[in-house]
Every structure is written in C-alpha cells, then in structure tokens.
Amino acid sequence: EDKVVQSPLSLVVHEGDTVTLNCSYEVTNFRSLLWYKQEKKAPTFLFMLTSSGIEKKSGRLSSILDKKELFSILNITATQTGDSAIYLCAANPYNNNDMRFGAGTRLTVKP
C-alpha cells in the first residue's frame, strides 16, 4: 500500500531558527515528490522533485530528494512568522496521476 509519512507532525520555533521537515514515502512506480504550503486555504505549490541529490531552492526554502532512501527534506532558514503554515508533501506515481499526501507538518514560528 502506498504511503507518505511526514515528521514531525508539529513544530514550534522562534524567528530566525532553521527548520528541517521530513517526508518519507513508499509509492509504487514513483515519479515525483511535491511540497506544498497550506495556510488558510488550499495548498500552494513549493517544489517538485524528480531527481535524487539535486537541491531545489527558492529564497529561504530548499528541498532535496533521496530516491535510494525514499525520503525528502524541506529546509527553511531564518524562519519568519509568515512561514507558519502546514507543509504537505505528496508523492506522485507514474501509473496513475493522483498524489498521495502525507499528514503534514504544522509549523509555528513565534516572534
């Protein structure tokens, strides 16, 4: 059975801290892994990762995929209160197009 597991489920940090969010997956015919940020409404896309070892970066956020160990991490440096959100990862298989979501990590950044 396909599954995506995120850890930690909840994280509270202070502004300026660096956080690492984890996502492990077991998906048949894996194609890509995606990270989303969800605040009050629907998720917004952050990264799509298809190749191992290639870091994707956007500002203070970066992510990398390890297809051998079947996990991905999302790093946020110099966190700000605006980074407070639920971060979702999802694995996308080849044979069908629907994604399997992890439970999410709820990040709270305190001033």
Added chain:
Amino acid sequence: GAVVSQHPSWVICKSGTSVKIECRSLDFQATTMFWYRQFPKQSLMLMATSNEGSKATYEQGVEKDKFLINHASLTLSTLTVTSAHPEDSSFYICSAQGSIGLYEQYFGPGTRLTVT
C-alpha cells in the same frame, strides 16, 4: 502560472439539500481534475479523479451516488454533494492537471461547506 478557480468559496446549506461546487481551470486545459476533502487539522484526502468526457474514478469508501462528479469540458468539473448531512461539512478542494510537462497539479482555493 496556471490558475484554478472554485465557486462558491463557501456555502451553508440545510440538511437534505444538494450543493454544487464548480472547479475551473482558467488558462489551461485540464485533462484530469481531482477532488479532495480536508477535515480540520488533517491532510488532504483524495475523493475522486475525473477525466474529461468519462466517468469519475472514486476512491475506496467514497460514495459515488453521494458525491456526483461531472467533468463536462477541459476547463470545468463539478462536484455535487447530494442530500447533504452535517457530517458532509468540510473543506473541498479541487486540483487540475494539464496534459503536458510533469503533470503538476494546480489547486483551486477550496470551498468551505457547512451543512446545518
């Protein structure tokens, strides 16, 4: 970038009535659309996958007669919650997928349904 809209953004209805939610891809053709449901403080749960012009594929445990999905065109899919009950109250999100590239899904803003 690709934009997906949902309408309405929130709706309150009485038990026993039906509610239709629209999902539109505004600037691209979506060969596949997905409907998700999200309970408070929980992750997204895929309800069904719909391909334009064909019947939707429902996930296990999702009642197809309760949640009617129609994907009538390459830019529009609708979800109708029939004979709604309070337990159907939830946040419903659609996503649309184009036919080229790496098949990334673009999410709509979601619809908050409250059944009283």
